[in-house]
Each structure stands twice: as structure tokens, then as C-alpha cells.
Amino acid sequence: xxxxxxxxxxxxxxxxxxxxxxxxxxxxxxxxxxxxxxxxxxxxxxxxxxxxxxxxxxxxxxxxxxxxxxxxxxxxxxxxxxxxxxxxxxxxxxxxxxxxxxxxxxxxxxxxxxxxxxxxxxxxxxxxxxxxxxxxxxxxxxxxxxxxxxxxxxxxxxxxxxxxxxxxxxxxxxxxxxxxxxxxxxxxxxxxxxxxxxxxxxxxxxxxxxxxxxxxxxxxxxxxxxxxxxxxxxxxxxxxxxxxxxxxxxxxxxxxxxxxxxxxxxxxxxxxxxxxxxxxxxxxxxxxxxxxxxxxxxxxxxxxxxxxxxxxxxxxxxxxxxxxxxxxxxxxxxxxxxxxxxxxxxxxxxxxxxxxxxxxxxxxxxxxxxxxxxxxxxxxxxxxxxxxxxxxxxxxxxxxxxxxxxxxxxxxxxxxxxxxxxxxxxxxxx
Amino acid sequence: xxxxxxxxxxxxxxxxxxxxxxxxxxxxxxxxxxxxxxxxxxxxxxxxxxxxxxxxxxxxxxxxxxxxxxxxxxxxxxxxxxxxxxxxxxxxxxxxxxxxxxxxxxxxxxxxxxxxxxxxxxxxxxxxxxxxxxxxxxxxxxxxxxxxxxxxxxxxxxxxxxxxxxxxxxxxxxxxxxxxxxxxxxxxxxxxxxxxxxxxxxxxxxxxxxxxxxxxxxxxxxxxxxxxxxxxxxxxxxxxxxxxxxxxxxxxxxxxxxxxxxxxxxxxxxxxxxxxxxxxxxxxxxxxxxxxxxxxxxxxxxxxxxxxxxxxxxxxxxxxxxxxxxxxxxxxxxxxxxxxxxxxxxxxxxxxxxxxxxxxxxxxxxxxxxxxxxxxxxxxxxxxxxxxxxxxxxxxxxxxxxxxxxxxxxxxxxxxxxxxxxxxxxxxxx
Numbered sequence: 040x041x042x043x044x045x046x047x048x049x050x051x052x053x054x055x056x057x058x059x060x061x062x063x064x065x066x067x068x069x070x071x072x073x074x075x076x077x078x079x080x081x082x083x084x085x086x087x088x089x090x091x092x093x094x095x096x097x098x099x100x101x102x103x104x105x106x107x108x109x110x111x112x113x114x115x116x117x118x119x120x121x122x123x124x125x126x127x128x129x130x131x132x133x134x135x136x137x138x139x140x141x142x143x144x145x146x147x148x149x150x151x152x153x154x155x156x157x158x159x160x161x162x163x164x165x166x167x168x169x170x171x172x173x174x175x176x177x178x179x180x181x182x183x184x185x186x187x188x189x190x191x192x193x194x195x196x197x198x199x200x201x202x203x204x205x206x207x208x209x210x211x212x213x214x215x216x217x218x219x220x221x222x223x224x225x226x227x228x229x230x231x232x233x234x235x236x237x238x239x240x241x242x243x244x245x246x247x248x249x250x251x252x253x254x255x256x257x258x259x260x261x262x263x264x265x266x267x268x269x270x271x272x273x274x275x276x277x278x279x280x281x282x283x284x285x286x287x288x289x290x291x292x293x294x295x296x297x298x299x300x301x302x303x304x305x306x307x308x309x310x311x312x313x314x315x316x317x318x319x320x321x322x323x324x325x326x327x328x329x330x331x332x333x334x335x336x337x338x339x340x341x342x343x344x345x346x347x348x349x350x351x352x353x354x355x356x357x358x359x360x361x362x363x364x365x366x367x368x369x370x371x372x373x374x375x376x377x378x379x380x381x382x383x384x385x386x387x388x389x390x391x392x393x394x395x396x397x398x399x400x401x402x403x404x405x406x407x408x409x410x411x412x413x414x415x416x417x418x419x420x421x422x423x424x425x426x427x428x429x430x431x432x433x434x435x436x437x438x439x440x441x442x443x444x445x446x447x448x449x450x451x452x453x454x455x456x457x458x459x460x461x462x463x464x465x466x467x468x469x
Numbered sequence: 470x471x472x473x474x475x476x477x478x479x480x481x482x483x484x485x486x487x488x489x490x491x492x493x494x495x496x497x498x499x500x501x502x503x504x505x506x507x508x509x510x511x512x513x514x515x516x517x518x519x520x521x522x523x524x525x526x527x528x529x530x531x532x533x534x535x536x537x538x539x540x541x542x543x544x545x546x547x548x549x550x551x552x553x554x555x556x557x558x559x560x561x562x563x564x565x566x567x568x569x570x571x572x573x574x575x576x577x578x579x580x581x582x583x584x585x586x587x588x589x590x591x592x593x594x595x596x597x598x599x600x601x602x603x604x605x606x607x608x609x610x611x612x613x614x615x616x617x618x619x620x621x622x623x624x625x626x627x628x629x630x631x632x633x634x635x636x637x638x639x640x641x642x643x644x645x646x647x648x649x650x651x652x653x654x655x656x657x658x659x660x661x662x663x664x665x666x667x668x669x670x671x672x673x674x675x676x677x678x679x680x681x682x683x684x685x686x687x688x689x690x691x692x693x694x695x696x697x698x699x700x701x702x703x704x705x706x707x708x709x710x711x712x713x714x715x716x717x718x719x720x721x722x723x724x725x726x727x728x729x730x731x732x733x734x735x736x737x738x739x740x741x742x743x744x745x746x747x748x749x750x751x752x753x754x755x756x757x758x759x760x761x762x763x764x765x766x767x768x769x770x771x772x773x774x775x776x777x778x779x780x781x782x783x784x785x786x787x788x789x790x791x792x793x794x795x796x797x798x799x800x801x802x803x804x805x806x807x808x809x810x811x812x813x814x815x816x817x818x819x820x821x822x823x824x825x826x827x828x829x830x831x832x833x834x835x836x837x838x839x840x841x842x843x844x845x846x847x848x849x850x851x852x853x854x855x856x857x858x859x860x861x862x863x864x865x866x867x868x869x870x871x872x873x874x875x876x877x878x879x880x881x882x883x884x885x886x887x888x889x890x891x892x893x894x895x896x897x898x899x
Binding site: 059060075076078084086097102107113116121125129137141148149157167170185186203207210212219304311313323325326 | 472475476478479481482483484485486487488489490491492503504505506507508509510514516517524526527528529530531532533537538543546547550551552553554555556557558559560561563564567568571578579580581582583584585586587588591594595596597598599600604613614615616617619633634637638639640641642643644645646649733734739740741743752753754755756757758759760761762763764765766767769849
């Protein structure tokens with residue numbers, strides 16, 4: 040297998056084999072996941088070994104919200120490329136995109152752009168910290184690789200367990216950053232109140248717009264209160280959740296009142312572009328510190344984002360996606376029941392997930408088995424997925440038939456108790 | 470003027486008007502610099518106001534090493550776009566680019582990629598700090614906007630004066646990072662020795678491959694000695710200098726022995742791509758900390774870099790550029806002499822610069838005047854420039870004729886003493 044050998048070589052030259060944990064085969068099926076693509080269109084991926092798969096897994100880790108190689112977006116990008124992408128003068132589209140985004144985030148007056156989500160988050164933290172003397176950051180969820188975030192594990196190696204990875208050593212983070220960042224579980228409003236009561240120097244809160252589950256109304260109410268009473272700066276990370284269930288962030292549907300919102304991933308349908316959107320009083324403070332990068336002013340990202348938003352508006356992509364996600368989630372539940380499988384599910388519909396839920400069995404073996412058997416059906420699939428506009432109803436129904444078949448097989452394995460802790464089990468650790 | 474009004478509006482929506490300090494009009498000619506481009510090819514830029522300029526200034530802040538809209542690179546990028554850019558599976562080109570880069574940096578065994586230069590530097594610092602207990606960073610030069618770097622100004626607001634900007638307040642940087650970073654002037658080997666003698670917890674050195682001037686042999690000798698004797702980890706920032714005078718970093722020509730090298734800017738001829746290249750023992754350590762980003766695995770940057778390197782190899786771009794830069798630098802000197810102007814120059818030939826050097830005059834007024842008068846000649850020009858492969862000998866000669874004309878005018882102004890501290894003077898501060 041050509042691509043398998045390439046991956047082995049890549050592991051020698053690139054630590055981990057690539058630049059993104061979520062695209063490593065060990066996350067899905069260590070020895071069988073196809074690894075490299077040759078071309079991709081819609082939800083179809085041809086691997087470097089010339090096998091065709093339908094992607095019912097992470098769709099470019101959520102970037103391909105419209106599907107791969109969307110003609111509408113790509114045409115505009117190619118046209119822009121023909122006219123130049125990175126010159127001594129500025130891109131008009133940087134301004135146009137700022138104007139467009141501010142239509143959807145009415146609380147905000149200003150925007151700054153970056154390429155990646157992690158760097159946009161680091162930018163947001165810098166801006167927030169420029170605006171308050173209470174520099175400690177309370178956070179829930181995953182927010183990238185930068186020092187401010189990983190520093191959470193300096194005081195306790197388990198701090199990021201529920202947010203990023205289990206027992207991650209905070210290697211390379213200056214020890215002086217200890218206690219500068221404090222984790223809180225998603226939707227745990229009691230803990231949130233405690234933390235802010237205890238830490239008088241905590242003035243910044245970072246939460247995700249959704250994290251498998253929607254924001255609970257109590258959590259939202261508590262955050263809005265904290266903001267009003269303690270002048271906490273509220274940053275909402277919509278890098279993963281944004282644009283999937285509304286134009287902009289899902290925070291809007293939850294009634295959360297942010298000061299700064301971050302978008303990334305889906306915003307450019309795969310072309311790197313991220314945005315930090317905030318209230319003028321904070322953004323202008325941030326402008327007094329030095330935040331600047333050549334890569335950020337390159338044109339492709341802006342053009343792709345404008346085209347992607349345009350397409351999303353015209354086609355009401357967020358309604359389409361949510362509906363399909365809800366259907367898939369409910370179908371998993373019925374199919375599991377039909378096949379006597381015990382699963383739990385999460386209800387952020389545009390990114391549905393299920394978990395095998397057995398007590399005396401390593402459920403990761405089951406998840407890996409699901410992937411393996413679905414791969415035989417020509418699907419890239421795991422126990423969670425990002426819904427894209429390119430997932431057709433017809434294809435979803437075919438996929439669910441395969442799920443039914445695979446669930447039945449897993450059910451039989453369980454009955455025969457022939458499950459072992461497979462060596463090829465997926466590893467979600469780092 | 471259409472673009473002037475757009476810029477005014479952009480300043481309201483985007484702090485500073487754009488994402489990069491170096492592309493702001495106030496850096497050149499606050500009220501007259503054209504601001505936005507419509508299209509660009511070679512060294513030609515058509516502004517949004519439909520005026521044509523030849524770029525003899527920063528060429529997309531050094532990204533457009535082959536010239537704008539290089540057909541060879543753009544064709545390969547467009548082809549890649551047609552086949553998909555960011556899928557659940559990996560890009561083969563990530564591996565190919567790693568392999569290619571390691572041919573040119575023989576000291577190294579591994580590579581990690583990012584999009585921007587600043588984030589690649591932050592990654593390098595994380596990797597280095599993962600590998601040593603002596604976490605303090607001694608640095609010379611400009612290395613981006615991240616906390617590790619800006620923290621230098623926590624102990625003294627002038628620390629970054631010779632490297633980034635004058636008196637930059639370290640807003641938003643945790644105070645606990647005070648003294649974690651120590652500046653040293655470029656080519657000042659005596660100071661370098663002192664710093665490492667005094668700071669036993671300093672184990673990392675960051676220098677630029679070139680900074681207006683080449684690395685001096687004494688500075689290089691000292692660094693190589695420090696590395697040998699004290700096991701200092703040496704990081705060479707080639708984000709700006711790389712690929713201009715050799716394939717890879719100019720550190721090679723100076724005989725510097727790095728542990729980690731960073732490339733960016735020119736590497737993708739304008740498409741965002743950056744690389745951290747290092748010894749396996751450090752890179753693997755860095756892989757035990759969490760460094761990961763979705764944007765980094767997108768395909769366009771890899772494809773663009775492979776094509777750019779290919780073009781540079783085939784056309785010996787680095788020889789071409791250095792020769793032209795040397796010619797322009799020497800021509801500035803002769804033309805200044807001819808017109809009785811006092812200038813000093815810097816000798817990093819691929820990025821030549823000159824400075825008016827008068828004692829009782831604000832030289833910034835003269836630099837601004839140069840830009841203003843050159844703009845009337847249809848050149849984007851300032852007192853420094855990035856040479857590109859697209860600067861033809863014929864056009865360079867025409868440009869130098871305009872320089873001659875403009876130098877004469879400035880000379881006359883100086884004689885008549887009609888210079889004032891113009892209100893429209895350029896501002897290099899933030």
C-alpha cells in the first residue's frame with residue numbers, strides 16, 4: 040500500500056507525521072485508515088491508493104462545511120489568484136469581510152483576522168489581557184496549542200483532561216505562567232461562580248459556543264450575570280461551532296452576551312482564515328499592543344470566506360446541516376436500539392456523536408471496530424461527524440443502511456464475547 | 470479617491486486598518502500611498518483607483534520573491550485547488566515539502582509547518598523550551614507578535630527599540646514573563662558573551678540570518694562557541710532573509726551552526742506557509758508537547774512552496790536577486806554622491822536600504838519626500854526594498870533614472886532649506 044509507506048516515511052521527517060493531531064490515522068484506525076488523499080469533491084475522497092470513500096467522519100475537521108472543492112468558492116479563489124494575492128498594497132476583501140462579519144455579530148464593532156484558529160485565540164487573549172488588570176483566564180473547552188492555554192496543566196496535569204487530552208505534560212511552557220489559566224467544565228455554572236469568587240484576579244472567561252452539547256440556559260445566565268456584575272470579559276470560541284446552525288456563532292441562539300467572538304475552520308470552507316470579532320473598547324486596546332503578521336494579509340482567505348458566507352446565506356446551509364445532523368443522530372439511536380447496542384449520544388446536531396457505553400468492555404475497541412467495518416463499506420466514519428452541505432439525503436440513507444449492517448455485526452461480536460483489547464485500537468491520546 | 474475613503478472606513482472596522490503594520494500607508498506616505506490593489510503581475514500593481522505602479526518597495530513585504538502572480542506557481546496552486554485542499558485525509562505535499570526542505574538544511578532531520586512566520590517562531594520557542602531547563606531566550610532582531618517575544622519589554626520598555634519598535638508597551642503580556650527574554654544587538658558578540666555569563670538560566674538563542682547587514686564572522690564564531698561550550702540551543706530566524714541569497718538560509722554562507730531554522734515569507738511566493746526545521750532530538754521533544762492546528766494541514770501552502778523552490782532552483786533566483794540588489798545599492802551610493810546627498814547604506818544585498826544622514830534635519834521627512842516624489846514617477850518606493858526575480862534590468866535602469874531625478878530635487882530642497890517637519894511625514898512607530 041503506497042500511502043502506508045509514505046506515512047511511515049513522513050513519521051520520520053515530521054514529528055507525528057503531520058501538523059494536526061486530528062488527521063493522524065491512530066485517531067481512527069491505526070493500521071487501516073487511508074492517510075493521504077489524491078482528490079476530493081463533495082463528500083467523495085479518492086485516496087492516494089486510488090480507493091474511493093464517502094466522508095461521514097470529520098470532513099477536513101469541520102472545514103469543508105459546503106463539501107470539498109465547492110465550485111462556487113473555488114472559482115472565486117482562482118479568479119483572485121489570477122489577479123494577485125499578496126502585494127505591497129492591501130486586499131480590498133479584508134475590508135469587505137470585516138464589514139460582512141459585523142453584520143452577523145451586532146454586539147461588535149471591530150474585527151481582526153488571522154489564518155488559524157489557535158493563533159486567533161492567542162490574539163483574543165492578548166486583546167482581553169490588554170483591557171483588564173485581572174489577567175487570569177477561566178476557560179472551558181479546547182482552544183489551541185498556545186502557551187496561555189497549555190499553561191493550565193502547570194498546576195495540575197489533569198486540568199486539560201476534559202478539554203484537550205489526558206495528562207498532557209506542559210512541556211516548554213514557562214513555569215511562571217502557573218495558575219494564569221483555570222479550567223471549568225462546560226455548563227458547570229456552580230463551579231464557574233466558585234472560581235470567580237475565589238480568584239479575584241480572574242477577569243477573562245473563554246467558552247465554546249457549543250461543545251458536543253449546546254450551552255445550557257443556566258450556564259448562559261450565570262455568564263451574563265458575571266459579566267454584568269464583575270465586568271468579566273467574555274470570549275466565545277466559535278472556531279468549531281460557528282456557522283453550522285446559524286449565520287455566525289451558536290452563542291446567539293443561546294442568548295450569551297460576548298465581548299469577543301472567534302471564528303475559524305468552516306469560515307473559509309477549507310482555506311485558512313480566522314477572525315477575532317469584538318467590542319471596539321477591547322479591540323482598540325489590543326491595537327496598542329503589537330499584533331501583526333504578514334500571512335494574515337494574504338488575499339485567498341478573505342475571498343474564500345466572503346464566497347463561503349455568500350453561499351451559506353443563499354442556500355441556508357445552517358438549516359440544511361442541522362436538520363440532517365438531527366436525522367442522523369436519531370437514526371443512530373434507533374439503529375442501536377434495533378441491534379441491541381448501548382450507546383449514548385450528544386445533541387449538538389450539526390456535529391452529532393455517539394458513544395458505545397459498556398461497562399466491562401473497552402469502548403474504544405468498539406469505536407475502532409465501527410470505523411473498520413464502515414471502511415469496508417467505503418465510508419470514512421467514526422463515532423462523531425461533521426455534517427456538510429454536500430451530504431445528500433440519498434447518501435445519508437445509504438450510509439445509515441451501512442450503519443445498520445455494521446451495528447448488527449458489532450452486536451454479534453458482543454454476544455459471542457470475542458472482543459479483545461485489540462492492538463489496533465484507536466488512540467485519542469497524543 | 471475611492472481607495473482613500475475605503476481605507477478610512479477600514480480604520481473604523483479593523484484596528485490599524487489591516488492585519489500587518491508594514492502594509493499601512495503611514496509607514497510610507499500617510500496621505501498619498503495608494504493603499505489597495507486591484508491586480509498585480511510581476512512588479513506591476515494596479516491600484517483600486519486604476520493607477521499603475523512599479524513596485525520598488527517591499528514586494529508584499531518580501532513574499533513575492535518571484536514577482537506577483539507568478540504563472541508557474543499559480544498554475545500548480547490552481548491545479549491543487551481543483552483536486553481539493555483540506556480533507557479528512559492528509560496532503561501528500563506536506564511530506565514532499567518536508568523532504569525537499571531537508572535537502573537544503575543538512576544539519577536537520579525533521580520539519581514542522583505552520584502558515585505564518587510569527588506562529589512558526591512561537592513553535593520553535595516551544596520546541597526549544599521543551600528541550601532545555603534553561604528556558605530564558607536571548608534574542609536579536611524581529612520575531613513576531615507572540616507573548617514570548619513582546620515579554621522582553623516587561624523589564625524595560627526600550628528592550629525592543631532596536632529590534633521591533635520604539636517604546637512598545639507590553640500590554641496584555643502576563644507580568645510573570647518578566648525577564649524571560651533578553652535582547653542583544655545584532656553582531657554584538659561581546660554583549661552576547663556577557664549575557665550568557667550573567668544568566669545561567671538562559672539556554673536558547675534566537676538570531677536572524679541577516680538583518681540589513683550580514684552576520685559578522687566574530688558574531689558567528691561566538692555563537693558557535695557558546696553552542697559547543699554551553700549547549701545553547703541556536704534558533705535562526707530566516708523568515709525574512711531565507712531563500713534570497715542561497716537555497717535556504719543565509720546562515721549557511723556565514724558558517725553559523727543552528728539547531729532550528731525558521732522559514733516563511735518568500736517560501737510560498739505570497740501563499741502563507743512557514744517551516745520549523747530542526748535536529749531530531751529537539752523536534753521530537755517538541756512533539757511531546759501539544760503543537761497542532763487545522764490551518765497548517767491545508768494544501769495550498771505546501772504546493773506553493775514546492776513550486777516556488779522548484780522555480781528558484783531552475784532559475785537560480787538567489788544569484789539573480791543578489792546581483793541586482795548589489796547593483797541598486799551601489800547605484801544609490803553613486804547617485805547620492807552625484808547629487809550631493811549624504812546617505813548611509815546597509816549591505817544585505819537582496820534587501821538593500823539607504824538612509825539619509827543629516828544631523829540637523831529630520832531624516833524621516835527626507836525619506837517621506839523620496840517616496841512622494843518617486844510616486845509621481847509611478848514607483849512604489851521607499852528607502853529600502855526587497856529585490857524580486859521580476860525586477861528586470863531594463864526596469865531597474867529606468868527606476869535608477871527616476872532616483873537620480875528625485876535625488877536632485879531633494880538636493881535642491883536641502884539647499885533652499887525649505888524643509889519643514891512635514892505633517893505628512895511617515896511614521897514608523899505603531
